[in-house]
Amino acid sequence: MAILVCGGAGYIGSHTVARLLEKGKEVIVFDNLQKGHREAVPENVKLCVGDLRDKDALDKVFSENKIEAIIDFAADSLVGESVTEPLKYYNNNMYGTMCLLEKMKEHGVKYIVFSSTAATYGEPESIPIVETDRTMPTNPYGETKLSVEKMLKWSDNAYGIKYTALRYFNAAGAHIDGHIGEDHSPESHLIPIILEVALGKREKIFIFGNDYPTEDGTCVRDYIHVTDLADAHILALERLQNGGESAVFNLGNGKGFSVKEVIEVARKVTGRTITVEEAERRAGDPAVLIASSEKAVKELGWKPEYNSLERIIESAWKWHVNNPDGFDK
Numbered sequence: 001m002a003i004l005v006c007g008g009a010g011y012i013g014s015h016t017v018a019r020l021l022e023k024g025k026e027v028i029v030f031d032n033l034q035k036g037h038r039e040a041v042p043e044n045v046k047l048c049v050g051d052l053r054d055k056d057a058l059d060k061v062f063s064e065n066k067i068e069a070i071i072d073f074a075a076d077s078l079v080g081e082s083v084t085e086p087l088k089y090y091n092n093n094m095y096g097t098m099c100l101l102e103k104m105k106e107h108g109v110k111y112i113v114f115s116s117t118a119a120t121y122g123e124p125e126s127i128p129i130v131e132t133d134r135t136m137p138t139n140p141y142g143e144t145k146l147s148v149e150k151m152l153k154w155s156d157n158a159y160g161i162k163y164t165a166l167r168y169f170n171a172a173g174a175h176i177d178g179h180i181g182e183d184h185s186p187e188s189h190l191i192p193i194i195l196e197v198a199l200g201k202r203e204k205i206f207i208f209g210n211d212y213p214t215e216d217g218t219c220v221r222d223y224i225h226v227t228d229l230a231d232a233h234i235l236a237l238e239r240l241q242n243g244g245e246s247a248v249f250n251l252g253n254g255k256g257f258s259v260k261e262v263i264e265v266a267r268k269v270t271g272r273t274i275t276v277e278e279a280e281r282r283a284g285d286p287a288v289l290i291a292s293s294e295k296a297v298k299e300l301g302w303k304p305e306y307n308s309l310e311r312i313i314e315s316a317w318k319w320h321v322n323n324p325d326g327f328d329k
């Protein structure tokens with residue numbers, strides 16, 4: 001019996017595949033390779049190149065393999081793009097997961113761990129954010145993820161498909177041995193951009209906004225190591241397979257760092273010059289996003305290992321130094 005990892009060639013997906021293999025699990029990756037990288041999938045793992053919206057491709061995977069459960073990362077995830085191209089997000093993120101659920105129902109697969117996001121909350125009412133807080137997304141990316149959470153709830157109700165939705169805060173870092181890491185094109189995330197400046201691939205980093213109501217005026221985020229995220233998926237799946245009820249969990253470190261603090265830590269870790277320029281606010285950025293992950297700690301037995309920003313950036317730096325051009329060597 002294998003675990004089907006949809007979007008397993010992407011950033012968080014490939015790190016989860018690595019952890020599943022380290023734990024001796026059988027894994028099959030399903031990925032359309034639009035954002036994912038073939039090189040991020042180990043050679044001994046079966047890679048099915050396909051799109052969730054292609055029901056024939058899904059039928060083929062489900063009928064040719066014995067699938068015990070799904071971990072689903074396959075989605076578009078750029079907040080800014082989702083505002084200018086909302087229908088792309090409804091199509092890929094919502095319709096794609098709908099096709100997957102239809103096929104799970106037809107083929108009798110009962111468990112799914114779903115990649116959700118802090119963007120389901122929108123502007124937080126209070127910090128730290130707990131799972132029962134108001135969900136009022138401020139962009140179509142968060143909206144489509146929240147809509148899928150609801151689709152999962154009703155699918156459990158009607159068909160008994162058990163799900164866990166994991167709401168990630170800011171995923172960062174790379175596998176500790178440096179063989180896989182973050183490689184987006186275009187890159188929009190803070191830490192990889194800072195490290196590209198440290199590497200000399202970019203001239204400077206623009207700090208988006210210095211007048212937020214935070215200590216130094218820059219946005220505060222909760223950075224969580226990608227391997228800690230990966231481990232939470234495995235714990236979530238085991239919990240479902242042991243009879244646990246469907247649930248939603250936040251995943252973060254519970255500590256916030258401002259953009260300026262992240263840059264300072266990156267200067268220390270890399271020993272390189274990192275030139276900054278203060279720029280206008282980026283549309284849609286909440287001032288502070290920090291998770292309470294107490295529920296995941298208590299109910300999943302999750303213990304984030306990389307709970308210092310230094311260690312997170314060190315692991316990302318190792319990947320960047322060894323792979324300055326990402327997977328396209």
Ligand code: UFG
Nearest residue numbers: 077117118119169188189190193206207208219259282285
């Ligand atoms: N930032 C800069 N300069 C840059 C890039 C980012 O100042 O060049 C700032 C952003 O304005 C933000 C912080 O750095 O304040 C972090 O930005 P990221 O783009 O790295 O991450 P976000 O917090 O915007 O987004 C993350 C996930 C999304 C998720 C969102 C939830 O990447 O998928 O959290 O709000 F939707």
